Amino acid sequence: MVKRLKRLNIFMLLLLLIFPVTVRGEGYIRPNNFMDKSGAEKVAEIKRFQALSNLMVTGGINDMTYKVLYGPNMVVKDVITNPPTSGEWIVINKTKKTLTYYNGTSPMYKFPVAIGSSATPTPSAKAKIANKHVNPAWGGMNGKYQPKAADDPNNPLGERWMGLSIPGHSGYGIHGTIKPGQIGQAVSNGCIRMFNYDIETFIFPRVKVGMPVWMGTDEELESWGVSQIVVEEAPQPVEAVQEPVEVETFQPAELLEF
Template sequence: MAVTLQKPRMARHLMLLSMSVGLLLLVTGPLHHLRQAWGKAIVVATPTASPVLTSPRAHDTKLQVDLSDRQVRVYRNGKETARYPVAVGQAGWETPSGQFKIHQMRHNPIWQHPITKKVIASGPDNPLGRRWIGFYQGEHMAIGFHGTPQESLVGQAVSHGCLRMRNRDIAAMYQQVGLGTVVEVQN
């Protein structure tokens, strides 16, 4: 007489879950790509070491941020075509300076709080507003241009390093740039 032992229900579910995750990783690659594809974590973007597909707009467009006058200028073929006010990083959370490239762009982004991990859906209460243009990826956070539900703070040093813009301005700038566009940030 053969005896068949059944695993407890929870063990079966955990085994099935781990097999499913393993299969997803085989199909989609590393987990950060999966999280990025789901759009759940702007702060967990593709590392900068990964290749960035370059948009045709990247070749003739450049963004130049002057932190002292809190503005971003858009240049196309060397000529300034637009200028927008931005909120910059507050003391202790300064916006990084240097030369970067846009590596992530999102419409109606979903945001995940980097400490509490709470996910904020896109909409009027989302701190990223209606657009996200990521250009810097640190170990624990990403920096980029984004809209804001608090447009009255644009022009001030109030962010945690990101460059906040009025929603209409980030929507307009979003149309002028692409992946690979150079972003120069200077003090």
């Protein structure tokens, strides 16, 4: 029941952020799931809010996050001019550190991710999902680290793995994490990490082998026809609505009575 409610909350937030409710005047607050949270849970929800808002994921209320949170004229837009398919596909934004799951040109989900560090960066590429595994073992990157069994709590892959087919590269994938506090950072060996709940509930069940996955910076994605932006639009003038005037009607017979 709790998972179903959380799943519904995330879905409703995406709808409200992409198709925001028009609210004018003082006291506007964009829908979010972090105002009533504290500690690590609050930070995680701020990261989700930033991903949903096409903001750079930091986990803190910076100036732009504050502006989107309290600005009724801030509009989240995904402009896709050249999708690889009319079906479902994924975009990893390395600048914002987000994963967006599209159906054609329409975003279905947006989540914060961790990407590769400067020493071991996530490659920019038009890739595809090569394989999927539940509760995967980890090989330790060809001897660089100690391998971890599937049920090892120290397995850095978490409970889900989606391998990527990338021209000229191998060993990369999208997976869960045992270090949720690092989501939104450039800290991995090149793979894309997600919150376990996000990948297990929303992404892994839908993904199919062969699905396109585009990975790049803001500039690279824009050159491929993918713009993920948040802009401030001028407020629309509110037209005065005249209330209907109730006119009393009389029957002809009533008019003859004195």
